[in-house]
Amino acid sequence: MLRYFLLFSCFVLVVSCKKSLSEINDSQVDAIRINQVGYYPNAPKKAIIIDGSNLKTYSLVDLELNTIVFEGNLTESTTWELAGEQVQIADFSNFSNHGSYRIYVEGLGYSHAFDIADDVLEEPAKATVKALYYQRASTELPEKYAGKWARKAGHPDNEVTYHSSSGKKGTMDGHGGWYDAGDFGKYVVNGAYPLGQMMTFHEQYPNFYKDNSLNIPESGNGISDLLDELKYEMNWLLRMQDDDGGVFFKLTTKRFTGMILPEKAADERFVIGKSTTASLNFAAVAAKSARTFKEVDPAYANSCMLAAIKAYNWAKKNPEVAFKNPEDVVTGEYGDDDFSQEFYWAAAELYLTTAEESYINDLRSTSVNFSFKPGESWANHMHYLGAIALIDHLEDGALKTQLETEIVVAANELLGLTEKTAYFQPISDFQWGSNSDIFNTAMIVATAYRITKKPQYLKTVQEIADYVFGKNATAYSFVTGFGDKTPMYIHHRQSAGDAIKEPVPGFISGGPNNRKQDKDQVTYPENKAPMKAWADQEASYASNEICLNWNSSAVYVLGFLANESN
Known part of the structure; x- marks a missing residue:
């Protein structure tokens, strides 16, 4: 009898919920x-309510059933100066049922739709890798x-002229x-560093990107599609090494071209x-590739x-050649006059590949700081x-214990x-x-979780992904x-x-940039809060461009979450 009573009660609840909900x-x-x-079902789940005039409650609506499945109280209103907003928070972390939902706030309306699922970020994770295929020259x-x-095809690049700065003719x-x-430039610094991030992911989770997982020309060759895509870039890097071991900085035109297709x-x-x-x-990424x-x-x-x-031997003989x-x-300069981080990375990878003590000795004599510094990840x-x-x-x-301690300390600073x-x-x-920067901090916190x-480290990475x-x-x-x-007018020539109409999928837009280097060409929001300094405009190279090192950190973090969130 109790069973039938409960079923009748649930039926009444469903009917009443349907009646109480307004149309979307x-x-x-x-x-x-x-x-x-x-x-992910086990992840923190929060919605931010903007300028809600101290609204009281929210509901979680199942889109298939059109019923309320969870209700809660909003927090008191608070001011977020970085965003220039008055906000309230709906925290529905305790709800974990799979399905498709919207948040509903009476007097305000519905949120965008979203899913709760065990594989919720796997598709975008793969798309951030596949986006690199669209960048093939x-x-x-x-x-x-x-x-x-x-x-x-564009830019055959099989007979590229040596600029006088290369020292060759x-x-x-x-x-x-x-x-x-x-743009259509190809840069060694910002090719090697992204490769390093994605190879790190492959070393940790070698079975995630299987053969035939990305639908690229190499699919079906028995090798991970991720490795196939990374090798396309690595092959170019190898061509950029001079006979003396040193590596040329970039392959570009003298000035940026217009917003046209490569061909x-x-x-x-x-x-x-x-x-x-x-x-x-x-040197670092070649050693890692080995x-x-x-x-x-x-x-x-x-x-x-x-x-x-x-390459490492050339750098040891030429330790202060800044580009x-x-x-x-006037193409990208990727400026840097502190080479300690690069020496550290190269020495670490060469030691792990060759087991020669000279590299670990070089590493120990190189001073680096593991507190996160935003900007210029390259x-x-x-x-x-x-x-x-x-x-x-x-x-x-x-050494391993010391490094683990350093990374955990850095991660704790980020958690704070x-x-x-x-x-x-x-x-x-x-x-x-x-x-x-958002994704790079998540990579540090992910390492602390590993x-x-x-x-708490996993939950922090999950919530960082929510932001993006x-x-x-x-x-x-x-x-x-x-x-x-999503962005429709990214600064991307292709x-x-x-x-x-739609841009190439899977690219990470640069994100808010309070420096607004393109403000003479771009209309930014009237609200001057740093977190709003972004514009979905093709001209906005400062906030809405795409870049290899922005995607590569996303590849790592989204792949990490796909493997660790269940």
């Missing part, structure tokens, strides 16, 4: 900020692999590799400069190891990759920031590529193609030059 009206949808893709992208974003073969960002860009391209940073970043490819292609792995040693753009070149963050590699591969000992910073993320200084297995997918002051999901409201 999206006019106020941006006033409820949530992860527009969704949440010197090859066509057939519809079979690229879908409606198929295009002709004539031409070289520099074909292949990935376009670095929204229409005909300006002459040059191999430009040589530097300590390029050589050390190359380990990564050892089982699948031993001959290739050995060539990478020999190239790494040559500066020649007078006639200059500030390489040593984290070296430390993570050593933690993952060293036997127990004093998430507890007092708007939108529960660990940065308060929004610079160029702030979304990359070391300690303490749940829409729980932020702009109300946009910053990942193209994922979420109800997306601008084609006739397709």
Whole structure:
């Protein structure tokens, strides 16, 4: 009898809920900020209610049943200066049932839809890797692999002129590799560092990106599709090494081209400069490649190891060659005059690959700081990759213990920031590529979780990801193609030059940038809060460009969550 009573009660609840719910009206949808893709069942789940005039309660609505399945009280209103907002918080972390939902606040309306599922971020994780395929230079992208974003080959780069800054004359073969960002340049520093982040993921989770998982031309060859995509870039890096072991800095035109498709860009391209940073970043990722490819292609792995040693030796002989753009070149400079992080990363990877004590001695004599520094990840963050590699591969000992302690201390500092910073993320200084900073902090916290297995680290990484997918002051999901409201006008020549409405999917928009270097060309929000310094405008290279090192950190973090959240 009790069973039938409960069933009748549930029926009454369902009917009453249906009657009490208003029709979905999206006019106020941006006033409820949530992860527009969704949440893992065990993850923190929060929605941010903007300027709600001290509303009292919220409801969680199952979209399939059109019923309220969870209700709760909103927090008291508080001011977030970084966002320039009065907010209330709906915390529904205790709800974990799989399904599709919206938050409903009476007097305000509904949020964007989102899912709760065990695999909720796997599709965007794969898309952030597949986006790199769309950046391939010197090859066509057939519809079979690229879908409606198929295009002709651009920039054969098989006879590239040596710029005088290279110290050489004539031409070289520099074909292949990935376009670095929204432009068509190819840069060693910002090619090697992203490779290092993604190879770190592969070392830790080698079975996540299986063969045939990404639908790229190499799919079906028996090798991880992630490794196949990374090798396309690594092959180009190997071509950028000079005979003396040093590595050229970049392959670009002298000036940026217009917003056109690659096959229409005909300006002459040059191999430009040589530097300590390029050589050390190359040495680090070539040494890492030697380990990564050892089982699948031993001959290739050995060539990478020999190239790494040559590049490192060149850097030791030329330890202070800082790259500066020649007078006639204005493409990306990736400036850096502190080479300690690069020496640290290269020495760590070479030691783990060769087991030669000279490298670990070099590392011990290099001073680095593991407290996170926002901005310019290509200059500030390489040593984290070296430390993570050593933690993952060293036997127990004093150095491993020291590094684990350093990383956990850095992670704890970041956790402290998430507890007092708007939108529960660990940065308060929004610079160029702030979304990359967001993901890079998450990578440090993820490493602390791998070391300690303490749940608070995993939960922090999960909540950091929420920020990028829409729980932020702009109300946009910053990942193209994922979420109800995503960037449509990224600063990306291929997306601008084609006739397709949607941009290439899977790219991370740069994010809020309070410096607004493009403010003379871009209309930013009237609210001048740092977290709102972002514009979905094609001209906004300072806030809405895409870049390899922004995607690579997302590849790591989203892959980590897909593996550790269940």
